[in-house]
Amino acid sequence: MRRGxxxxxxxxxxxxxxxxxxxxxxxxxxxxxxxxxxTKSGFFYHFRDKNELAKALLQRYIENDExxxxxxxxxxxxxxxxxxxxxxxxxKLLSELLSDLPNGHPGCLVAAFCYYERLFDHEIQMIxxxxxxAWRRRFSLMFEEIMAIxxxxxxxxxxxxxxxxxxxxxxxxxxxxxxxxxxxxxxxxLIFRSFVKLLFSSx
Numbered sequence: 001m002r003r004g005x006x007x008x009x010x011x012x013x014x015x016x017x018x019x020x021x022x023x024x025x026x027x028x029x030x031x032x033x034x035x036x037x038x039t040k041s042g043f044f045y046h047f048r049d050k051n052e053l054a055k056a057l058l059q060r061y062i063e064n065d066e067x068x069x070x071x072x073x074x075x076x077x078x079x080x081x082x083x084x085x086x087x088x089x090x091x092k093l094l095s096e097l098l099s100d101l102p103n104g105h106p107g108c109l110v111a112a113f114c115y116y117e118r119l120f121d122h123e124i125q126m127i128x129x130x131x132x133x134a135w136r137r138r139f140s141l142m143f144e145e146i147m148a149i150x151x152x153x154x155x156x157x158x159x160x161x162x163x164x165x166x167x168x169x170x171x172x173x174x175x176x177x178x179x180x181x182x183x184x185x186x187x188x189x190l191i192f193r194s195f196v197k198l199l200f201s202s203x
Contacts, residue, residue: 007038020109024050029053054120057109058131073090076093083146087146087196091189091192095186098186107177108169113128139161139165140159152199154199168191168192
């Protein structure tokens, strides 16, 4: 990685930690400059302004999330031919991954940017919306594949179940931070997994 790319990556790492800890409005460019050890002109070489930093942060976070989901649920699908069993395994793997975080999940930038969307321009708001819709599409496709074989015991559609999983993930992050219980998120995923098993059980 070239030095310029390393510097940009370092700025984004420091900025993400700061934003998740105290919000975007509470994070200043000056503190990011001090933390990364670069000059102010060095910072503005990489990011024209704070809004551009926000856009880069959000895109980086979403891309990382997508890689994690691709890896976990892709691996589960390779191991299991049955779509329901593959999905249940994916949830188990995701729960285990999150359980390994010693201090719990650091927080979700998509959620954080939703809370303070008035700070951001329309483009960033739309990136945030598109991320939520992408989660819906990803999980909805999995549920549609399951429903092609298994009939749910309740009249729920694939989009509703997909949004429910997103709510469990986002709500679990908030719960674990509010209660200072790092394993809350992983446990909520396992509870959702149990719900899915019951939803598609035949007896």
